[in-house]
Amino acid sequence: MDYEPDAGAAEVKFGRTVDVAAFAAMLLAPVAALAAPKPTVLEPISPWNVDWQDNSCQLVRKFGPPNDPTLLVVRQLNLSNALEFTVSGAAIKGVVQAKPVSIDYGVGKPRTVRSPQLATNSLYGASIIVQERFAPGPAGKDEGLRGPDPSFERRVERIGMAASGLDLVLKTGRMGAPLQALHNCVNDLFSSWGIDTDMARNQVKEPRIHDGVALARAIQKGYPPALDQAGKSARVLFLLVVDVGGGVTDCHILQTTEEGLNGHVCREASKARFAPARGEDGQPVTWYYTATVVYKFTG
Known part of the structure; x- marks a missing residue:
C-alpha cells in the first residue's frame, strides 16, 4: 500500500517521535454559546487483518460505509510501546492542515502528536499519519523505550483523532488481542534480525x-x-x-x-x-x- 506525502515547508527531519504532551485548546466564547460539533463516529466493516511484510508488521481494518470506507493501518515500528497510525479515505478528505493533531484512546486525556503528516494513499486518497505511544499517561524520560503495556491495550476500545477539519472516532473494539498479534509478528521479525526481544521488557540504553x-x-x-x-x-x-x-x-x-x-x-x-x-x-x-x-x- 503506497503513500505519497504532501508538499509543505522545505526541511529534512532525522530522528524518532516518542515524547507527547497533554493537548488543551481554549477558544474565546461568543456571546451566544454554540454547541460543539459532534465527532464522526465510524463502526468497523471488516475484521482486523495482520499484514506480515518482509520488513514490517501492521494491523489493517476498514470503517464506515462500504461504498466510501475509511482505512486504519496500525504499525509497530520497533519493540517499544510507540505505534504509527495512518487513517485514509473519506474521513480525511476535509483535512487541510496536519498541525495540531490530538489522539484520544478513550482512556485518560487526549495527547498532542508531534510531527503529524498529511499524505495520499494510492487506493484510498487523503491520509494522515501520526506516531504516538500506546500507553497510559504522558511520556516521562525514556518511557517511550519501554515495551507494550498489555493491561492498557485491553482497556482501549476506540481511537479518536482531531485536527483542523477532522473530528473522528473509530470504534475499534478492545485492542488487546489484535495488538498482541501485531507484537508477535514484530517479535518474530526482530528475532530474525538477531535482536534479543526479551530485553525489550527491561530498560535498554539505546545506541x-x-x-x-x-x-x-x-x-x-x-x-x-x-x-x-x-x-x-x-x-x-x-x-x-x-x-x-x-x-x-x-x-x-x-x-x-x-x-x-x-x-x-x-x-x-x-x-x-x-x-x-x-x-x-x-x-x-x-x-x-x-x-x-x-x-x-x-x-
Missing part, C-alpha cells in the same frame, strides 16, 4: 549515533533530481541493526513513499557509527536504531 547531522545531510544530497525538480516530497522510515562495537550490520526499510530512495538511504545509513546499546548490566548489546527521513518542499 547513540555519533554524527546524525552529517548522516542527514548525506541522505539529503542523494535526493533524486527528478523528484527535486518536481517539488515532490518523500518520507522514509528505516531501522539499523547496531552491533556491540557500534557498527551497522544491517539496514531495513520499514516504510517508504519513494522506492527509489531506499538503496541510497541504507547505503549512507550503514556508514554511521554509534556508541553501542547497553543492557541493564551496562554491557554492550546488539540492538536497533530507528529513524525517519522526511523531505518536504514548498509547492
Whole structure:
C-alpha cells in the first residue's frame, strides 16, 4: 500500500517521535454559546487483518460505509510501546492542515502528536499519519523505550483523532488481542534480525549515533533530481541493526513513499557509527536504531 506525502515547508527531519504532551485548546466564547460539533463516529466493516511484510508488521481494518470506507493501518515500528497510525479515505478528505493533531484512546486525556503528516494513499486518497505511544499517561524520560503495556491495550476500545477539519472516532473494539498479534509478528521479525526481544521488557540504553547531522545531510544530497525538480516530497522510515562495537550490520526499510530512495538511504545509513546499546548490566548489546527521513518542499 503506497503513500505519497504532501508538499509543505522545505526541511529534512532525522530522528524518532516518542515524547507527547497533554493537548488543551481554549477558544474565546461568543456571546451566544454554540454547541460543539459532534465527532464522526465510524463502526468497523471488516475484521482486523495482520499484514506480515518482509520488513514490517501492521494491523489493517476498514470503517464506515462500504461504498466510501475509511482505512486504519496500525504499525509497530520497533519493540517499544510507540505505534504509527495512518487513517485514509473519506474521513480525511476535509483535512487541510496536519498541525495540531490530538489522539484520544478513550482512556485518560487526549495527547498532542508531534510531527503529524498529511499524505495520499494510492487506493484510498487523503491520509494522515501520526506516531504516538500506546500507553497510559504522558511520556516521562525514556518511557517511550519501554515495551507494550498489555493491561492498557485491553482497556482501549476506540481511537479518536482531531485536527483542523477532522473530528473522528473509530470504534475499534478492545485492542488487546489484535495488538498482541501485531507484537508477535514484530517479535518474530526482530528475532530474525538477531535482536534479543526479551530485553525489550527491561530498560535498554539505546545506541547513540555519533554524527546524525552529517548522516542527514548525506541522505539529503542523494535526493533524486527528478523528484527535486518536481517539488515532490518523500518520507522514509528505516531501522539499523547496531552491533556491540557500534557498527551497522544491517539496514531495513520499514516504510517508504519513494522506492527509489531506499538503496541510497541504507547505503549512507550503514556508514554511521554509534556508541553501542547497553543492557541493564551496562554491557554492550546488539540492538536497533530507528529513524525517519522526511523531505518536504514548498509547492
